Amino acid sequence: MRVAIISDVHSNLEALKAVLEEIEKDNISLVINLGDLVGYNANPKECVDLVRERKIISILGNHDRAATELKFAEGFNILAYQALVWSAKTLSNGHKQFLNSLEHTRVLWDRYLLFHGAPGNPDAYIFYLFQAKKVFNYMRKKTPGVRIAFFGHTHHPALWQRDIRGKVSKVEISENHLVLDAEQMYLINPGSVGQPRQRQWKASYLVFTNEPETVHFRSVAYDVHSAQNKIREAHLPEYLAERLETGV
Ligand SMILES: [Fe+2]
Incomplete structure (x- = not known):
């Protein structure tokens, strides 16, 4: 089975559509969204509608949660906060109910753990080695038998x-297919569809195949200028438009 994993769409409709078009050409049976459908960019309603229409399995992100309850945005930086307040005003109650119904952690097919930031906490990050170790330890205790987690x-x-000795390391990634080792554990992040930050502007996502288990990190060009224009028309902070082009 081929599964597409997307994350951090952040109301960028142009990027989401471009990724879904690529996915449609690619014999994909299922799409999974690891959260943060809304926030930052200018099409929150349209992105929620598209994800619901396509029956994409979705996990709750910290911006999704904050859009339904603003107190969760108090720790956001000021630009993220401004965009979040705008998103919360723009979304209908129906959209918010949908976001509110999403789980923050889920085990798929008894094999794959899905969460946004860290298990049980959409605000926590896996950026550094100690954070990755903590999540591997959580998995060994709480979800034994699950070797692979996807996060955003x-x-x-x-x-x-995490190899059989317990050594945790970060693997250099490329756009080639990478076959996973059946003895090892993995934490896998597809990058962001709607606001990539790895100093390139294309929408990032991932294709995962289960037999054998392989990952294929991918990116696709989209109409970034249209997404930027919408941010400006909505009077969202200018930096949110600029950063899309530089991928920061
Ligand atoms: Fe995000």
Whole structure:
């Protein structure tokens, strides 16, 4: 089975559509969204509608949660906060109910753990080695038998591995297929569709195949200028438009 994993769409409709078009050409049976459908960019309603229409399995992100309850945005930086307040005003109650119904952690097919930031906490990050170790330890205790977790939140594509000795390391990633080792554990981040931060502007996502288990990090060009124009028309902070082009 081929599964597409997307994350951090952040109301960028142009980027989401471009990724879904690529996915349609690619014999994909299922799409999974690891959260942060809304926030930052200018099409929150349209992105929620599209994800619901396509029956994409979705996990709750910290921006999704904050859009339904603003107190969760108090720790956001000021630009993220401004965009979040705008998103919360723009979304209908129906959209918010949908976001509110999403789980923050889920085990798929008894084999794959899905979460946004860290298990049980959409605000926590896996950026550094100690954070990856903590999540591997959580998995060994709480979800034994699950070797692979998919997460988002950092907006950086990443692949962490834990080998049979217990050594945790970050694997260099490329756009080639990478076959996973059946003895090892993995934490895998597809990067961000709608606000990539790895100093390139294309929408990032991932294709995962289960037999054998392989990952394929991918990116696709989209109409970034249209997304930028919408941010300006909505009077959202100018930096949110600028950063899309530089991928920061
Ligand atoms: Fe995000």
